[in-house]
Amino acid sequence: xxxxxxxxxxxxxxxxxxxxxxxxxxxxxxxxxxxxxxxxxxxxxxxxxxxxxxxxxxxxxxxxxxxxxxxxxxxxxxxxxxxxxxxxxxxxxxxxxxxxxxxxxxxxxxxxx
Amino acid sequence: xxxxxxxxxxxxxxxxxxxxxxxxxxxxxxxxxxxxxxxxxxxxxxxxxxxxxxxxxxxxxxxxxxxxxxxxxxxxxxxxxxxxxxxxxxxxxxxxxxxxxxxxxxxxxxxxxxx
Numbered sequence: 001x002x003x004x005x006x007x008x009x010x011x012x013x014x015x016x017x018x019x020x021x022x023x024x025x026x027x028x029x030x031x032x033x034x035x036x037x038x039x040x041x042x043x044x045x046x047x048x049x050x051x052x053x054x055x056x057x058x059x060x061x062x063x064x065x066x067x068x069x070x071x072x073x074x075x076x077x078x079x080x081x082x083x084x085x086x087x088x089x090x091x092x093x094x095x096x097x098x099x100x101x102x103x104x105x106x107x108x109x110x111x112x113x
Numbered sequence: 114x115x116x117x118x119x120x121x122x123x124x125x126x127x128x129x130x131x132x133x134x135x136x137x138x139x140x141x142x143x144x145x146x147x148x149x150x151x152x153x154x155x156x157x158x159x160x161x162x163x164x165x166x167x168x169x170x171x172x173x174x175x176x177x178x179x180x181x182x183x184x185x186x187x188x189x190x191x192x193x194x195x196x197x198x199x200x201x202x203x204x205x206x207x208x209x210x211x212x213x214x215x216x217x218x219x220x221x222x223x224x225x226x227x228x
Contacts, residue, residue, distance in 0.1 A: 004155075032215055043117065044204065044219035051215070090156065098208065098215030099169070101146075103156040 002027050004093050006104035013081050014112045021076040021107050023091030031093035033074040035065055038106075039087040047089075050074060061085070086111040115139065117220035119205050125226045131193040134223045138187070138207030145188050146208075146217060147180060151201035159203075162188060163210060195227045 003026045013019055025031060032051050036044040048059025055067040065076045074091060091104040118137045126132050138145045147159040159178070160170040164185035173180070177196070182188040192199055202224050206217040 036219070041221065043221040044206075046216060046218075049216065092156075094215065098217075099161070101148075101158055101217065103148075105155050106153075 002102045004104035006107045008107045010108045012110040019078045019081045023074045025093045034092040035076050036090045037087045083111045119220040123224045129194045134190045136188045136205030142207035143210035144208040146206040148204040200227045
């Protein structure tokens with residue numbers, strides 16, 4: 001069955017520190033991959049997406065993610081975290097038609113001043 | 114451009130009552146999706162409309178849930194009668210129709226609490 005896992009339920013980092021959120025997927029073929037962020041009271045906002053091509057993808061708000069086929073991973077990174085990055089982050093996978101979205105359970109990020 | 118909107122933002126009802134959630138997609142988006150997140154678990158797909166037609170409703174949990182999309186514009190999701198396990202956050206998303214149009218835009222969600 002198709003699945004997306006995010007091993008870390010909750011991560012706390014200090015402002016200015018680097019961040020890496022992990023995501024692994026299990027899919028029949030290489031899926032389309034997404035990272036979404038949800039701030040309190042807000043909808044899910046797309047940070048970045050991977051369809052094909054360059055395995056290092058740049059997104060909004062200074063985030064990037066690297067697709068590693070051999071590890072079935074799509075980890076999200078940011079070199080320096082800002083307090084406003086505190087939110088919940090969701091990794092998601094979809095088929096090659098952009099359908100059958102499967103979400104991970106989410107990782108809640110807390111940022112210490 | 115207005116985003117996806119959902120109403121209400123929060124609904125508290127008693128078990129056995131009926132609740133109707135509404136989603137207004139981004140104008141011009143033919144694809145409309147409903148998702149649900151229960152008890153902090155994964156966000157789960159419920160169903161997918163293309164215009165007014167149900168393309169995929171494989172995620173609908175049971176026949177207490179009824180989704181409609183009148184005229185291919187806004188959509189409603191009715192839960193009748195509501196049960197305790199229906200509590201959660203219901204998200205709506207929309208996207209353009211056509212090859213390469215894969216990005217789904219999400220609304221803020223409706224938090225449903227069944228007591």
